[in-house]
Amino acid sequence: MAQGHTLPLLDLSKALASRGTRVTIITTPANAPFILSKNSTHPTISLSIIPFPKVEELPEGCENVNHLPSPDLFVPFINATKLLQQPFEDVLKELCDSDSTTPICVISDMFLPWTVDSCCLFDIPRIVFSGMGVLPTVIERNASLHVPCISSLLHSEPINLPSVPFPLNKTDFPDFAWRGDEEHPMLPIISEIKQAESHSWGYVVNSFEELEGDHVAAFENHKETKAWLVGPLLLHDQSKQDLMNSGSKDVDQKQFSPYIKWLDQKMEGLGPGNVIYVAFGSQSYMTDLQMEEIALGLEMAGQPFIWVVRSRTWVPPVGWEDRVKERGLVIRDWVDQRGILEHPAIGGFLTHCGWNSVLEGLSMGVPLLAWPMGAEQGLNARYTAMGLKAGLMVLQERDAKDDPMTVQHNVICDSVKELMRGDQGKKARERAQELGRKARQAVEKGGSSDKKLDELIECLTLKTRIQGRPADPKG
Numbered sequence: 306m307a308q309g310h311t312l313p314l315l316d317l318s319k320a321l322a323s324r325g326t327r328v329t330i331i332t333t334p335a336n337a338p339f340i341l342s343k344n345s346t347h348p349t350i351s352l353s354i355i356p357f358p359k360v361e362e363l364p365e366g367c368e369n370v371n372h373l374p375s376p377d378l379f380v381p382f383i384n385a386t387k388l389l390q391q392p393f394e395d396v397l398k399e400l401c402d403s404d405s406t407t408p409i410c411v412i413s414d415m416f417l418p419w420t421v422d423s424c425c426l427f428d429i430p431r432i433v434f435s436g437m438g439v440l441p442t443v444i445e446r447n448a449s450l451h452v453p454c455i456s457s458l459l460h461s462e463p464i465n466l467p468s469v470p471f472p473l474n475k476t477d478f479p480d481f482a483w484r485g486d487e488e489h490p491m492l493p494i495i496s497e498i499k500q501a502e503s504h505s506w507g508y509v510v511n512s513f514e515e516l517e518g519d520h521v522a523a524f525e526n527h528k529e530t531k532a533w534l535v536g537p538l539l540l541h542d543q544s545k546q547d548l549m550n551s552g553s554k555d556v557d558q559k560q561f562s563p564y565i566k567w568l569d570q571k572m573e574g575l576g577p578g579n580v581i582y583v584a585f586g587s588q589s590y591m592t593d594l595q596m597e598e599i600a601l602g603l604e605m606a607g608q609p610f611i612w613v614v615r616s617r618t619w620v621p622p623v624g625w626e627d628r629v630k631e632r633g634l635v636i637r638d639w640v641d642q643r644g645i646l647e648h649p650a651i652g653g654f655l656t657h658c659g660w661n662s663v664l665e666g667l668s669m670g671v672p673l674l675a676w677p678m679g680a681e682q683g684l685n686a687r688y689t690a691m692g693l694k695a696g697l698m699v700l701q702e703r704d705a706k707d708d709p710m711t712v713q714h715n716v717i718c719d720s721v722k723e724l725m726r727g728d729q730g731k732k733a734r735e736r737a738q739e740l741g742r743k744a745r746q747a748v749e750k751g752g753s754s755d756k757k758l759d760e761l762i763e764c765l766t767l768k769t770r771i772q773g774r775p776a777d778p779k780g
Contacts, residue, residue: 306336306386307370308587309661310414310436313511315343316538317412317434320758322349323541329408331396333357333389335368353396358388371587380490387419394423401427409765412509416494418501430506430765438660439510439517439524439534440692441684444469446527448478468523471691477683503529509761511536511664513747513754516693516740535758537668539643540748562641564611567634568650571609578652578734581674581725582645584613585657589678593619595711602717604629608725613640646671652734653724655699658685670741672696672733674724676712695737697724 318328328350332340337354344350357368362381367373373382401407408429413420415435424431435442447466448455455475458464463472479491502508508524510517512534525532535541571580583603585591591599596619603610604625609632626635642662645651646669654666655674663685666673673696675686689696699720701712724730747754 306333306368306414309659310416310434311336311340312343313436313536313538313661314412314414314434315340316541317509317511317535318344318350319347320535320538320541321762322347324758324762325349326762327351329353329396329400331355331393333368335366335372355389355392355396358385360385360388376588376590380494383416383494386417389417390419390423393420394426397423397427397429409762410506413505415498415502418497421501421504425504431501431504432507432509433502433505433528433530434509434511436511436660437681438512438663438685438688439520439532440469440688441660441681443520443523443527444473444684444688445478445681446523448473468520469692471687473684473687477677477687479680505530507761508532510534511538511660513537513744514757515743515747515753516667518753533757533761535754535761537664537744537748537754539665540668540745541754541758562644564634564636564640565644565648568611568645568648572648572650575609575650577649579725580609580611580650581653581655581721582611582642582651582671583655584640584642584662585615585676585678586659586662587615589615589657591616591619592711597622598711598714599717600625601714603633603721605714605718606721606725607632608721609633610721611636611645613637613642643669653721653730655721655724658682658689660685663689664744667693667695667737667740668744670734670738672724672730672737674699674720676701690733693736693740694733695740696733697729 315330318330322328326349329352330340330344330350331353333356334354335357337352340352344352359365360381363378363385364372364374367378367382370379370382373379397408397411407427410430410432411420411424412432412434413424415433421431444466447469448464455464455478458475460474460476462474464474464477465472480489507530508528510524510532513536514521514534517534521532521534568580583599593616596614596616599612600621603612611634613636615637621635643665646654646665651669651671653674654662654671655676656662656666657678658673658675659680659682663673667689673689675690675696676699677683677686686696686698690698697720699712699716701710724733746752749755
């Protein structure tokens with residue numbers, strides 16, 4: 306229950322529904338309105354709403370990671386979701402009793418590992434959705450095998466892993482992997498997730514063969530289960546919408562939103578590819594000092610920009626808004642990120658490199674300026690910039706405790722200028738555009754992801770995996 310996980314799962318729901326499959330989305334009251342707003346035009350998708358438990362550590366009505374007032378509440382939130390198991394099983398029982406057939410599968414977010422027990426109870430195959438890419442997942446596994454004591458390395462020491470064609474360092478990994486804290490509260494959760502995955506029927510991955518097909522075998526070997534690459538999921542729905550009437554309400558709203566109008570004006574005055582989009586996801590936490598450095602860096606770079614600001618405490622430097630008002634737009638509300646990235650005025654994306662943002666940028670042919678903030682984002686950033694060569698890195702310094710230091714405005718300025726106007730940026734843009742074309746081909750009729758989605762449905766319907774093994778939830 307986080308925006309970055311919900312959106313691709315909704316895209317997957319719509320892709321399945323477009324193939325005649327009935328989909329039931331099980332969610333909680335506070336998450337239902339957003340889901341309904343995205344699925345109101347799909348009659349074969351229904352909602353089943355179960356109550357979110359009241360837990361002392363969490364604020365009242367906090368049912369989504371995006372609403373947590375502090376990242377320290379993430380673990381209590383995940384633990385609270387375990388109390389959803391009984392109402393979830395009540396829904397499964399109702400579906401089994403009311404239908405002529407049992408549901409062909411449950412697609413479960415990775416952070417709900419307890420669903421594997423529920424699926425076994427009803428003899429329903431459980432399919433995992435993680436929101437991560439194939440190679441970053443494989444890298445995490447390789448690191449645990451080849452460099453088990455990452456925490457003992459210096460920040461400057463490169464980590465070279467088999468089959469990874471670019472160097473890493475320890476802070477590219479999630480903090481629980483490199484801080485060396487055996488009491489880290491995430492470790493039990495990671496253990497539960499891994500155990501549930503080993504007992505699951507398969508994996509659905511938001512990626513595509515042309516991007517990560519070379520690493521699927523290693524991924525399947527690690528997860529001990531079959532993986533289907535069916536992405537980029539956002540393009541499945543987009544391709545269907547393009548074939549339908551282009552005058553839909555959603556399209557009208559997108560066209561007349563203030564930031565799209567602003568981009569249209571920049572397109573008319575400057576031509577394509579001159580605006581950089583700046584957004585760090587819904588779960589990144591920044592100090593006010595870092596926000597000020599970003600503001601000054603964007604001003605110094607002299608590049609038109611759209612900046613999505615999530616901070617409730619940051620106030621721009623005196624006079625800054627007046628100085629940048631002709632070429633900068635700051636937005637403090639929710640935005641349609643995909644709509645912004647597909648606008649021809651956008652020529653770069655300064656991002657935290659969550660996997661959704663990576664795929665959204667590359668799918669639209671937009672090169673990335675990678676600034677990872679946590680989780681596996683460091684791996685995504687290295688992969689995008691050094692592996693795929695479709696972006697550049699904002700290089701962060703670290704202090705003696707390996708905590709990130711504030712990135713100075715001159716570094717941000719130079720990075721933006723290089724991406725938008727430099728030779729390296731030009732090469733990254735060409736590569737991103739190439740990957741964008743391949744992404745669209747993957748979801749078109751007969752493309753790799755289109756075939757994999759059909760294959761997945763067929764395997765589930767026939768209760769067999771592609772290798773011919775039985776669809777036993779215990780694997």
